[in-house]
Amino acid sequence: MNVSGIDIAIQKSERKTVSIFIERDGSVSARVPAKLNDDEIKDILEAKEYQIFKNLAEWTQLNENAVEREYVNGQSFLYLGRNYRLKIVKESSGIVRFFRNTFYLGEKDQPKAKELFIQFYKEKLNSKIHPIIERYKDQLGVAPQQIKVMELQNRWASCTPSGNVNFHWKCAMAPIDVLHYMVVHELAHLIHNNHTQAFWNEVDKILPNYDEQINWLKINGSGMDL
Missing domain, CATH: 3.30.2010.10 (Metalloproteases ("zincins"), catalytic domain)
Incomplete structure (x- = not known):
């Protein structure tokens, strides 16, 4: 359903209220009572337009932290809340090894x-x-x-x-x-x-x-x- 230029995925269920969610990929979904028809749903969502745009703006700001990692020497990777560096080594074991706060990956395993x-x-x-x-x-x-x-x-x-x-x-x-x-x-x-x-x-x-x-x-x- 398109509301104010935003595509919103509608999920009906046995609930009493309408809830709006910004998914991790930035898409918008709404969970609504099954008894509502399309016109009723659209009216409710249009009334929540400010909330939707506010939440989307917040999502955009938070996703400025997104990173694009490369599998090269010195690249950091998250594990249990901390960043650890990757070291490329000649020996290829077919796995990623984590030892003494460092990730190890064989040259032949990079692809x-x-x-x-x-x-x-x-x-x-x-x-x-x-x-x-x-x-x-x-x-x-x-x-x-x-x-x-x-x-x-x-x-x-x-x-x-x-x-x-x-x-x-x-x-x-x-x-x-x-x-x-x-x-x-x-x-x-x-x-x-x-x-x-x-x-x-x-x-x-x-x-x-x-x-x-x-x-x-x-x-x-x-x-x-x-």
């Missing part, structure tokens, strides 16, 4: 460097995320089914109706306390599949300072890329 970095992040996130889930699932009284690390396009994480919880491999670039927030956020969705106040109350019970983690993602999220 597939992005693929190898993704593999590195997936493996590291898998090793980090499961203990965090074990820590919080009993506190929240939930039982997640499958836990997967994968490509999620514009989302950091997702929770399916069947109870599966997925995390983007890029989450391995975030600090540990932000990972804790991501886990609690998704586990809380096993109780409330929405972003109502009841949902945020569940998050707040476990992480009273979750606003700090959200703010970190807002400021640094655009830099979590390859």
Whole structure:
């Protein structure tokens, strides 16, 4: 649906209010009550025009932190919230190695460097995320089914109706306390599949300072890329 020159993806669900989201790629989506017809939806969105443009302007400002990385000597890569330099070496091991605060990549592996970095992040996130889930699932009284690390396009994480919880491999670039927030956020969705106040109350019970983690993602999220 086009509103004031902006294409907005509409998602209908059994909810009572309209929520507008600026996705990580800058696209706009709105989640609306299923009972609303197109004219009603358009009227509501037009009334929220100022909010939409304000949020888009904020997204543009925050994404000035976006970087385009090259797989060369001295390039920095994020891991657990900190930047570490890449060193190209003659020996090719077919993997990205991380040793003493430095990434190592073989000369012959440079053509597939992005693929190898993704593999590195997936493996590291898998090793980090499961203990965090074990820590919080009993506190929240939930039982997640499958836990997967994968490509999620514009989302950091997702929770399916069947109870599966997925995390983007890029989450391995975030600090540990932000990972804790991501886990609690998704586990809380096993109780409330929405972003109502009841949902945020569940998050707040476990992480009273979750606003700090959200703010970190807002400021640094655009830099979590390859």
